[in-house]
Amino acid sequence: METFHSIRKIYYMILAVVGVPVNLVVIVILSRGKCGLSMCTTRYLVSMATADLLVIITGIIMWRISSYYFPVSFLSITPVCSVSIVLFYAATECSVWFTVAFSFDRFVAICCQKLKAKYCTKRTATIVLATTCILLCLKDVPFYFTSEPGEIIDNIPWFCVAKPSYHTDPAWVGFDWFDKILTPLLPYALILLCNALTVRYILVTSRVRKELRCKNNGENHNDPEMESRRKSMVLLFTISGSFIFLWLLYVIDFIYYNLTGISPEYYNDSLYIFSEVAVMLLSLNCCTNAFIYGVTQSKFREQFKNLITNMVASILQLLN
Template sequence: METFRRIEKIYYTVLAVIGVPVNLVAIVILSRGKCGLCKCITIYLVAMATADLMVIITGVILWRISSYYFPGSFLNITPVCSAVIVLYYAATEWSVWFTVVFSFDRCVAICSQKLKSKFCTEKNTAVVLATTGILICLKDIPFYFIFEPAEVINDVPWFCNERAIYYTDPAWVKFDWFDKVITPLLPYVLILLLNALTVRYILVTSRVRKGLTAQRKGENHSDLEMESRRKSMILLFTISGTFILLWLLYVIEFCFYSIIGNHPKYDNNAFYILTEIALMLLSLNCCTNAFIYGVTQSKFREQFKNVMKYPFTSAIQLSNKQCN
């Protein structure tokens, strides 16, 4: 067990060192709007990167790393750690549900040109993201009240233990089920369904277009619309596919423990390790999107190179001015 805890410490430290700058760079590059993406996609990707950054800050740095390197700090005072945990829950759900609404937006844009002109607008995108974020915050407020101090020292409550009533009171049990269904079960099902609908539409339209193209004998026709859709689909399927893979163990754990009726016993090393690995994987999901942008979007890579060169070019220009 001690070996696994050391692995956790190293893992979350590396995750924070990589995750914070990667997401910050992604936010800066995407916000400039020079990646060749439409405004709607750009807004969604910035929102997702911001949510991922919040997960790294609250869940990895303020919760995990602080307990490893700064045990007994003010972050362990009960009201503070309760607030940090609630913010971590909210940020995680922002990341998940922003992925869902992004998948829905791209499904509409690819599958229905009529709905695309009405739904896929900058105003609607901002409204959807704001509404989703506010509803998640309101839903997670009750979590603040499920914690109690593990000990009280000089009238100061320390650490956050879940109240026993959270697992026995019918109202809290129903709330816990509602929370687990909202995240991750429902988003997982929705993303699978949206991707299935998108793939089905692509296969049907591809057959039709191949038939039409075959009739144009001798024409060197470039289907710009299909090329644009192809790039959009690659981005969509890569992001949603990564989400599905990294959240898979957590979803399996939820189904096994909650639906079947078996619950993890943390005094059992195997159950503890399984749960922690599931949390490690879903935390990793908050670092992958920026790398996906770099792999799938050539203009994003170009902008990344420009951002990396900027400090050096600025220093050279400044030194040239001073020499003149």
């Protein structure tokens, strides 16, 4: 168990060291609007990167790393760490639901040509993202009241300990179910549904278009429209597929402890490690999108190279 704790501490430190600059670079590159993506898509991707960055700051740096290396600090005061918990949950859920919003936007862009012109716009994306963020922040306010002080020193409450009633009181149990259904069970279902409908539509339309082009031209030429859709599909499926894979163990853990009635605080060593690995994997989701853009988007790679080149040139100019 001691070895696992050491691995976990190193893991979160690496995640913070890598995740912060990576997401900042993504935000800068995408905000320039030179990656060949629509303004609508760019707005979703920038929002997702911003939410991922906030998850790293609030959940990994302020919560995990702070408790590992600075067990007693300003962040350990009960009201402060309660606020940190609310911010972490809000950032995490925004990251998840922004992914859902992006998946639905791409579904509309690919499968609903009549609705595309009205829905897939910069204005609609702004309204969807802002509304989602506000509603999730309001929904997570009750998390502030789920903790109680672990100690009181000189009339100052320290540390955040989950109230015993959180796992037994019907109101809190209902809130916990609502929270987990909202994130990630419902997003899981919606993303799978959007992807399934998108795949079905693409398979049907590509077969029809291929047959029509063969009849008209006598041979199968490249189809620019299908190529454009293919690129959209690659970006959509890699992002949503990464989310589904990295959140899978967390979903399994949630289903397990609700079916068995075993509270996570009473897990044995094996179940405890399983639940912590699940959290570690979903935390990794905050860094994967940046690498997905690099692998799937050639213009993103080009803009990244230009950014690095300009940074190096600026540093050398300062040194000289």
